[in-house]
Amino acid sequence: MKAAFESLSLKWLASRMPPEPSHRLSHGNIFIFPGVFGVFYLVMTLCLFLLAINYQNNLLLFLSQFLISLILIALFSAYKNVAGMLLTAYEVKPVFAGENSYLEIRIEENDKPLHGQIEIKWYGDKNRHMLDLEMEKKLHHLPFPTASRGFHRLPRVTVTCSWPLGLIKCWTHLDFGHKLLVYPAQKAEQILLAEWHSENGKGRKNQSGTDDFYALYPWQAGESLSRVAWKRVAKGDDWLNKVFTEQQATSGYLDIDSVSNLDTETALSVLCWQIVQLSAAGSEYGLKLGNVIIPPSVGPAHRSTCLKALALYQRGDAL
Amino acid sequence: MMAPSLPVAGNRDSLLISLFFLVLSLSLFGQIHLWVLLLCICAAVVRICLYSGLYNHMPGRRMVNLLALLAGVALVTTSNNVDFLRVMVNLLLMASSLKLMLLSKRRDFFQLFICGIFLLACGFIFYQSLGRTLFCAAMFIVLLFILFSAHNPSAGFAFRRNKSAILMLQALPIALMLFVFMPRIPPLWKMPEGKSTETGLTDKITPGDIANLAQSEDLAFSATFTTALPAQQSRYWRAMTLEYFDGKSWSASETRLYAQVQLQQMRREFYPAVSGEALRYEVVTEPTQKTWLYALDTAVPDSAASGQALWQGWNYQLSALQPVYSRFAYQVASYPQTQRVSSNLALDKAINTQVPERGNPQTREWVNSLRQQHPWDNDFAVALMDYFADEGFEYTLTPPAMLVDPVDRFMFDAKVGFCAHYASAMSYAFRLAGIPARVVSGYQGGTPINDNTINVYQYDAHAWVEALIDGYWRTFDPTTVVAPSRILEGFEHAARFSNEMQGEHPLNGINQWQVFEYFRILNARMDYLWNRWVLGFDNNDQTDVFKRLLGDISTLKMSILSFGLFALTALLLTLYFVPSWRRKAISKHQKRYLTTIESIEKQFNIRRDNRSPRQFYEHYKAIFPPRLSQALLALTQEYEAIEYGGHSQGVEKINQRCRLVYQALRDTYPRSRC
Structure with missing residues (x-):
């Protein structure tokens, strides 16, 4: 019942407020109604009115009428405060599953200064975040917890303001239309670079200058400290073992088939971790995911391509 | 930062509302039990200590609950011979002071606000004199100011004062209109009587x-x-x-x-x-x-x-x-x-x-x-x-x-x-x-x-x-x-x-004393006017107002009047909230820039029209003497930096550049008044 109502209201919201990277608040997207406090206030005013007519007390009567007028004024002031406010959300950076992604929302005033505080939260979420509109910098990073890899559509953002007296609540559910790419969670595990079968003979030229180790895998208690990659530890990374080999394959493919003893998700996590490590070490690597083959390369763009491929592997929602 | 919680120490609004309750309880001195008054004073002292940081442990919830139980028992035992209304006032005041001790959430704050208004209103049942009403009005204004402050935690005092005053002044005409024109309703049911005050007459x-x-x-x-x-x-x-x-x-x-x-x-x-x-x-x-x-x-x-x-x-x-x-x-x-x-x-x-x-x-x-x-x-x-x-x-x-x-x-x-x-x-x-x-x-x-x-x-x-x-x-x-x-x-x-x-x-x-006698009579007259026209304004007076406005009362005229009132309210609201007639506010640096440009315009008999600062400079730089030209360029750059570069705190610099422009003007044309 509740779910049905929710989906119905989301559908209605989608037709009324389509996704947009920035929204200007106006009568088209502001909802306004007395908040909980406002309802109590109205009940109290009604009680005072009843007392006033039963005791035929003019002062009480005037007080109750004043309270009613005040909430009317508060209604218009509340609307006027938020109307014209411009909310813009920026593209979100991809994150690894389990980490928080942050949606950066910037608030700009139209032609008059904004007052009071606004409450920002994800639609249907309990965690509320306050932002003071009197502050110089009206910027908020709204955290979005992630659980699984793939593309996620960010839910609507609910923005609420109850200025000036807290009696009237103005709120809106904005859809900024952003999609969040979530990479698989990283799992540290040894993985072998499959040998690079050069097809056009160009590959080996780039080998000069690469490190003389074969791979990195997590250090475990009891192993020799001499092989720990101290440079990386000093940078604050996990403790890693440098594994050296006789025949140095300094470049190659990361292949999902080479970790076929693991289930797909774990395998992807392991590949993900390796890509991050190799990329940080500046090594050249490629990626093989069944049909998808990304030829070896270096650099942040290559890293993103590989991670994205991992995130979307066997996912219907690939875009 | 979670929404509903308030900081404890140094929270201005919590302190203000506890002082409000202190004054309110003192003003109800004759109507409440002495121990309720003491409880209120205690609560205020607790808040003052918490505010100043003398003591920074909130009283425990368990302790306050125990106190509430004791106070409840005390209220039951001491209220044998007291009428319903006074019991209610005592109860509300007691609950409010206990809440004050625990006040840490925004929600508590609103509950206290509601209780405060209700207690102020109950005061009107006991006392209705002119002086008392003025006191209550002042208390009400303070309470609204506190509520407004709670919603503007980082705004300055002047803004909070002015804006809350504006809200109340906007509400006042509507309330007055309702008071004069809204039909009076006879009592719906018999209220528990307040014990009749000491009178010279008994039955x-x-x-x-x-x-x-x-x-x-x-x-x-x-x-x-x-x-x-x-x-x-x-x-x-x-x-x-x-x-x-x-x-x-x-x-x-x-x-x-x-x-x-x-x-x-x-x-x-x-x-x-x-x-x-x-x-x-x-x-x-x-x-x-x-x-x-x-x-x-x-x-x-x-x-x-x-x-x-x-x-x-x-x-x-x-x-x-x-x-x-x-x-x-x-x-x-x-x-x-x-x-x-x-x-x-x-x-x-x-x-x-x-x-x-x-x-x-x-x-x-x-x-x-x-x-x-x-x-x-x-x-x-x-x-x-x-x-x-x-x-x-x-x-x-x-x-x-x-x-x-x-x-x-x-x-x-x-x-x-x-x-x-x-x-x-x-x-x-x-x-x-x-x-x-x-x-x-x-x-x-x-x-x-x-x-x-x-x-x-x-x-x-x-x-x-x-x-x-x-x-x-x-x-x-x-x-x-x-x-x-x-x-x-x-x-x-x-x-x-x-x-x-x-x-x-x-x-x-x-x-x-003649003077005293004079004031006594003056006071009696004011009281009479207050009693007659405010406290005693009833159905008949209302009918008189209608008659004076409409001549005689017919259904048609009454409906026109009530429609007119709606229209008047709508007009008032339009006046308050449609800002089209208001001049667009310009910021300090814009103002400063414009006055400086105006001086140059006068001096050279030129017009900026709707050129941008940069265009203005480019257009006229040939006719300016080199020093002025330099100074104006500096001003223009600074202005652009603020306007488009998002530099804040630039008013000082603008002022400085403007001074240079004036200096250049003065040096070149010593007789001009700049």
């Missing part, structure tokens, strides 16, 4: 018990005459007739009350046959929680509205159909020369010759012998008055208590007392002689505050006698022969000049 008089008459200076009612003021000694304001005597006390007769209820149901009102000249006036009564009303002698309602709200009893007594909970205004005409015929001779006789079977034997014996000497009713009445005049009776407000056979004690032993003693004794004597008689209680005299208004205070309360002689009710006031000054010059005067009152009466001595 039961027991002269023997009262050893010291309470003298209250409170106003009982005001009367504004459209005809000449009657003389002091003939101002007998009847309030009720006491027709049942049990040997000690006089009270309303059960038979009379029963008959009245039946007659009211049958809508059989009594219409007295009046004659002679009329005195026309309007009475504004203070709330009494009772139905009795005040009028001189024989009175009839003098307006259609009063005719509907008032009931003329068969004992020549006006009363209100609803208990008077708030100030109530009614118009009456009195006919002092009317001979009051008994409305129902058989009933009047039956009720008013009742005496208890035994008691007061001396009086019985004495009346028997006096009656034998004076078989005619008139002669008997004269003989009674003579007895009070000749036998050394004295008027005092502090008579000895007379508990057994009070009439005997009074008539033959003590021979001192106040009006109730005399009226009671005389009525009893009449009844023993077989002449129907009753005690009338009401007010006598009153103090004129201007040419046509009389204020009657509680200390003007009086009791006198009516006897049915030859089919007419005749008034006798035995107090006149004992203490003529009480009647001729008013209670205040009599009290001030009687020896026993010296130094006791609050008005003593002060009145000799």
